[in-house]
Amino acid sequence: MVPPTHLPAPPAIADDWALFLDVDGTLLEFAATPEGVQVPPGLVARLAGLQRHLGGALGLVSGRRLAQLDELFAPLRLPAAGLHGLERRHADNHVDPPTPPSLLRVLHRKAELVVERFPGALVEDKDSTVALHWRGNHEAEQPLRDLADAALPWLHDYRLQAGDGVVELRPAGTDKGDAIAALLDEPPFAGRRPVFVGDDLTDEHGFEVVIARGGLAVLVGDRTPTLASHRLGAPRDVLAWLDATADAPSHRSTA
Known part of the structure; x- marks a missing residue:
């Protein structure tokens, strides 16, 4: 390549x-x-x-x-x-x-509690997806990744999408x-x-x-x-x- x-x-x-x-x-x-x-x-x-x-x-x-x-x-x-x-x-x-599942709101609330401990980290609510940003505080990366991994089994037909300093939960396909x-x-x-x-x-x-x-x-x-x-x-x-x-x-x- x-x-x-x-x-x-x-x-x-x-x-x-x-x-x-x-x-x-x-x-x-x-x-x-x-x-x-x-x-x-x-x-x-x-x-x-x-x-x-x-x-x-x-x-x-x-x-x-x-x-x-x-x-x-x-x-x-x-x-x-x-x-x-x-x-x-x-x-x-x-x-x-799109139509968001109700469990996505639960994830959003839990993520807000996490970012309160890491100034500069951010939860971005996009209605049908939730993006967890750590570009402003890299110490938040692992806690946010762990939260996303734990939520995934409960959000049927959702998957993780990694990006630059962010992970997003969104529908598969x-x-x-x-x-x-x-x-x-x-x-x-x-x-x-x-x-x-x-x-x-x-x-x-x-x-x-x-x-x-x-x-x-x-x-x-x-x-x-x-x-x-x-x-x-x-x-x-x-x-x-x-x-x-x-x-x-x-x-x-x-x-």
């Missing part, structure tokens, strides 16, 4: 792409808390222009809820997959909502790859070359799907191992890559 630092940069965005973008760590720099992220000036306008350039075939694929994505990128409302695919907004603006595959089966994404840009371990499911369909998988950062075929160093490099298309549309095809 090629080391991530040896992967080439992605080519310029082509007119026939179906482009999917992760958010945290890809479009936006990480912050101490999910609410602390900053949207760079002009990013919303860039995304709106790129959506027009691609005939609407631009989507967000994130662990955040759709409501959070809409707040971050207002007034833009892109086709999107939230909660790693549990929530999906189609191009016609229809949303597939739903991930970013499933979400991308579903969107690729409908307009305006159908028939286009899929490209997914993401940074985290959770994005590997999406990489697998786009590669299987003849597309490109673009890693942000240098995480290893990865299925990615291309790489950008950091969110600022992603924005520069997007700008290159927004400023000088290529009107090219990769067919």
Whole structure:
């Protein structure tokens, strides 16, 4: 497997792409808390222009809820997959909502008691999932992992999804790859070359799907191992890559 630092940069965005973008760590720099992220000036306008350039075939694929994505990128409302695919907004603006089990609320309350002992750790309630963050206090990692492991047998059809400084409990059979595959089966994404840009371990499911369909998988950062075929160093490099298309549309095809 090629080391991530040896992967080439992605080519310029082509007119026939179906482009999917992760958010945290890809479009936006990480912050101490999910609410602390900053949207760079002009990013919303860039995304709106790129959506027009691609005939609407631009989507967000994130662990955040759709409501959070809409707040971050207002007034833009892109086709999107939230909660790693549990929530999906189609191009016609229809949303597939999830239904959380009651036991997830019990886990949330227990996790709040744990993070009280570790300032900087965080419990993120996403309605149908619970994310346990220790990026702000690494001493909380093992207690939070132990809590998640203990809860899993009681949450039928749920599984653990590990990420960068976080573990999330969410329903099995739903991930970013499933979400991308579903969107690729409908307009305006159908028939286009899929490209997914993401940074985290959770994005590997999406990489697998786009590669299987003849597309490109673009890693942000240098995480290893990865299925990615291309790489950008950091969110600022992603924005520069997007700008290159927004400023000088290529009107090219990769067919």
